[in-house]
Amino acid sequence: MAKSLIARYLQPGDSIIGGITSQIFMPEEQNDFTQHPSEQVFGDTLVLAKNYQHALAMIYAVKEINENRQILPNVTLGFHIYDSYYLAHWTYHSIMELLSTHNRFIPNYKCGFENKVMAVIGALYSATSLYMANILGIYKVPQFTYSSVPLMNDQSETYTLYQMAPNEDYEHAGILHILLHFGWTWVGVIAKNYENGDSFLRSISEMFPQSHICFAFIERIEVVYANELSEMMDWLIRIYNVSMQSNANAVIFYDEDITIFRWLYLPEMEENIMMPEGKVWILTVQMELTAYPYQKSWDIQNLHGALAFTIHSKEVLGFQHFLQTRNHLEIKEDGFSKVFWEQSFDCLVSNQLMGTTMEKICTGEEKLESLPGAFFEMSMTGHSYSVYNAVYAVAHALHAMMSNRPKVRRMVNFQDPQPWQLHHFLKHLSFNNSVGDEFVFDLNRESVAGFDIINWVIFPNKSFQRVKVGWVELQAKSFTINEDAITWHKSFNQTLPSSMCNDNCHPGYSKKKKEGEPFCCYDCSRCPEGKISSQMDMDDCIQCPNDGYPNKDHDFCIPKIITYLSREEPLGLSLVLFALFLFLITALVLGIFMKHHTTPIVKANNQNLTYTLLISLLLCFLSALLFINQPDKVTCLFRQTAFGIIFSVAVSSVLAKTITVVLAFMATKPGGRMRKWVGRRLAISVILGCSFVQAGICAVWLATTPPFPDVDMDSVPKEIVLECNEGSVTMFYCVLGYMGFLALISFTVAFLARKLPNSFNEAKFITFSMLVFCSVWLSFVPTYLSTKGKYMVAVEIFSILSSSAGLLSCIFFPKCYIILLRPELNNREILRVK
Template sequence: MYQHILALAFAVKQINEDTKFLPNITLGFHIINGYYIAKMTYKATLNLLCTQHRFVPNFICDSQKKIITVIGGLVTEVSAIMANTVGIYKIPQLTYGSFSPAHGDRTAFPFLYQMIPNEDYQYRGVVQLLHHFGWTWVGLLAVDDDFGDRFLQVIIPLLTQNNICYAFILRTPKRTYVDEYLNFLLRHLDDYPVLMDRKVNACFVNGEPPSWHNLRMLLFYAPLFSLPPVGKVWIATSQWDFESLSVQRLWDIQNFHGAISFTVHSNQPLGFQNFIDTVKPSWTNNDGFIQNFWEQAFNCSLKISSVKSKTLCTGEENLENLPHTLFERNMIGHSYNVCNAVYAVAHALHAIHTSSSRHRRLLEGERLKFQIIQPWLFHHFLRSVIFNNSAGDTVKFDENRELIAGFDVTNWVTFPNNSFVRVKVGRLEPQAPPGKELALNDDQIVWHRSFNQVLPLSVCNDNCYPGYSRKKKEGEKFCCYDCAPCPEGMISNQKDMDFCMKCPEDQYPNKDNNQCIPQILSYLSYKEPLGIILTVLTIFFSVTTVLILGTFRKYQDTPIVKANNRTLTYILLVSLMYCFLCPLFFIGHPGKVTCLIRQMAFGIVFSLSLSTVLAKTITVVLAFMATKPGSGMRKWVGKRLTNSLVLSGSFIQVGICMVWLITSPPFPDKDMNSLKEEIIVECNEGSASMFYCVLGYMGFLAIVSFTVAFFARKLPDSFNEAKFITFSMLIFCSVWLSFVPTYLSTKGKYMVAVEIFSILCSGAGLLCSIFFPKCYIIILRPDLNNKDHLIRR
């Protein structure tokens, strides 16, 4: 591109005009075109090393060119050819384009400097770009040569590691002579249909020339062979440029509207626009390129030509009128690199001059004779160069002799007159923290017109939305998959998840399996209706028991109260009152203390009640038997036997509870699995066997009481509570026998409610069966509460 030549001339001119920067030194340059062909590039490089006007490399036969460094080239192949040659002489080389050796070995070029960061950064940036837009099914385009092979060897594993697949690989012809090139290109038209894949809307192009020219020719010739046009998002590395060949000057570039590329960061040096305005065919006699450029750009001839279709150039044509594909007035990235390369050389020379002036004084005006500087010495100063250029950017090389800089993400907006605008839509900073290298402004991006300014999709199939996971298709790449709904109890909360996942322990999936919902804590609360009802019943029966106890205390000297052992009656009523209060330990949020107390308290007080009932029943039997003449049972009738029965029956249960507390005490627990939407806050009984031992012992006391009372039910009514006890024990046993299966078949707070209901029912059975008939007589039929009546009965 002619602008690179102008950038070189501009930088040299600026340096030479600054008399303070390199005093008494004038920089010069010599430009040779290699035509992007290997043997021409070798010849051009060797020509730089020859004596003036003679192609005799490595011999000093005449006045020799004073070469201190080489700048070039734009593409890897040219740079590598030059490096292989000038490196023999340890001449530093500054390449202003990307440098990616075909075999990946950079150590073979110890004197090569890159005015652009490592190309691998761009590859990683492209991967982040694809991830940013969700493009996982892309096309790859590379030139059919060693460097294209190297590109594919690097990019394909990188895409795979980042869950991106390539749908196709299109190899375009390498640069060669025109006749071979056109034949090769026409053969590649057979590959054109792969570009028609509608699922592939993003194509990554290796930017090494001649990729742009190849792709442009392919899209230009396609309609001539009745092939339909394509609308893609072309993504390219920094080598991509819209420079046109002379034959392409009038070709449409609308196919590339909305393309995205990583371009070399550039600014506009002061004075460059004014310098461009001075460029005319006659501006210098030493420019061997301007005549060719001027005639091709303006399609005219500077000399009288035999070709009648060409007009004569005036020499005053305006560069502003040229399409951007032929010439851009603003300094672009690679021209900016050429300019920085020249200044890097100048600063290295300045460093040599400063160092030498400090340590050496020469006789001839005390100045350094630059013609005797050895290239290896210049290399030593060049690699440590650091300066700020006139545009305000810092120029510095890293340890690998690569420029420390970033890339601009450029969106190419084209117009029908073959002009275009480079819109900066982001930035790639290789030095940024991992994952933060790429910054994009999506709102500024213009897409190809076929997408109607809607974000294009480039995926093998539609996304798997939350609630589904990806399922591999047999025989297909991993980017092509089916969508399977998440199994029961699992969710996916993002698109295209590889597998569904379980919710945290305290959460459960919603019905769409795309979100976890926190489980609510579930326990029998005082605030809910069931808890309120049970609390009211608990208080009611407790108060009722207290009232009955008060009634019996008031009428303690009446025959019906005295008839069946007042002490046992009081003990039974007090124990029943505590039985009715036990449910209060079961209602509310389970705590450590309540879990330890509630089953123990329930078991002990109920055992006390049942022991008292058993004592009352045996008292009735013994009293009847003692009334028979000559009976020896009279000695057993008395408080000693009843107290022993009550205490022994209760202490056995206390012993069972103590063993329970020592071996495996109850504790607060959370059951997160039994109910889907709730976390059951409960008391873990610690040892289920000990819990059933407590219930079993209560059942044993109840059965013994029932058996004794059953056989004593027909004794004379005057002394007999047996039939009431029999009925109460029948209720008690029925309640607790039905409790076990019901308790085991319920969960959470309803399990607690079943136990509370059983406590209340069994306690109410005892209270009502034994004491309500007596209360009836005491309160409503006091006439029956006399000794004569009881004896008569």
């Protein structure tokens, strides 16, 4: 089918709004200049049928305004629409046509005031908008673009541009919000290889890693035309393989035309890879679900569940009725409807070209609502809504200029208004459109309308439904998404898709970086002792507070229990009973010795020292009770010092008994010098002297760094131990060391005297008692240091009781045996004979 007429549509009016659409794709051919460019005959064309709605939205908006007496009551709006054909030279030609006198293509020449173009709306693609801006900027004609803002070397060139779509930076932030909301940290990116695609990649490459999002892959695509598909098949297969084989289920696709995206899902692609799993496609605001006629049979199920950003829009009442009642083929001035009709319904508008393969004649009775949604939608799309609002923006600016004549009389010649004069009114423009949406430009001449987030639901018959599941509100800087309203791709079984490099680290684990991998790829490491992670994917485990400890799974802290050696618990009660039992045994022994104090065996072993030793042992057993129950200031202050002094008295008594025994056998000569040392004075001197040294050590301890009640949070993982802090560990071990020193001397002296005659000799029994005593306290030190909490106290109590019991049993039990069970041996004569 050959065409020789440039697609245009002119409706005259007092003020004209120009329009550049992108509906017809024409293969670029060399011009031989044998005829006027406007009369050039070119071959087969393709129609992006859906974009015809953009022109219809402009036509409908002008119709509404002309019927509304509240806006421009004395002015009739007209329009003049051209197609860009997706080519730069045709775009330039169309703009020059708009700026020339009607039907006279003479640049820079206008005859009269007829059909003055006050503003131009277009275009859908940034490259086309840039071509337009190059010309319109010279004439200062306002340009309303509903594409991405074209990137210019000199940003001052864009001052005539008004962007109907919000700034792309907000869209990038919205994409980031979606990824963070669903926890998609491992994403793929496919972007068109052009300047806006470069800008998009720079933006997200800076923004996403700051929010811990990594890129599984980044692929660039070239523009692919139908006649070049065979040449491009290799890299199409590569992109398809990369995207489908990647474990990234969320893939961002950035382009201005989804028809290129659909080439990735030709049947030929699926033959090269056996991975039919779905992806969650995140599509940018420039993309609508469109199709060329040759794509009618292509499957679009891969788009099922996609999330797409669209310019915020509402249903315009009356638009569908306008589409249904308009006689599209009867309007001869409409140069777009015929080619749209023929390629959408596979028919010919007239039977004059029967040499073609199409034999069906278009009747005009075909229904637009019967077309698949990818070809045409009855509801107004986001881009069409932007065109609709752009027409109203021009109308309101014109109305403001006409309504404020006294204020702008010097600025405006009302007989010949100029397009550049509109900028003053557009700068401060704010209005509500017919459906109640407020429209306003910010200081950068960009719309602040915000974005809608749409979920595409694709049905088996290739129809689809747009479901609004969220929005990005620019003025409130808010992001909202309704997760329950989303229909995911069938491969996810309607469960929330995951898009991560690896599985989450569950509570109780933290992330551990994989060498050579992006930071989104990591292993999971179990939290060490004392630490927890209570959330998914924590970078590091956190320490439990001092009053808590990790549970078994290391995902929360359990409060520690307060503990101390209590009389109520079995261990404490056992030690109390053991101490009382030993106390009673000692008291019984003391009673026995006091009752039989006249017997030879009691008299022979120094009665006073015996009583002193037994009383000190009684106090030793009682001192052990100071270590049991909750520590307080008094018990902490005195328990170690009381134990040290009392034990020193006991050991000093043993030492005095030993020295007395030795001296008794050395003083055998009557009137000898040694006899005067054997007696009460020596015993008292030894006991008092040794005890005063220990008392002095304890006094220094209490005066400098006295013990005090304390709380131990760290020694026992699950307990808070109430204890006595010894104040100075050095002084504590000085007390123990001095006591050990006395015991060592007693042991040495008793050991040397063990072979003295047996009748009056206690040396053997003292040797055994000191051996037990030293063994207990030598084992006490490592045991004490290796235990924690209340068991340290229990070890000390046990050492006190066992060492005291050793003294009691080794020294006194043999005598009690003779006194009670062998009284016949407790005889002076028998002892003297022995």
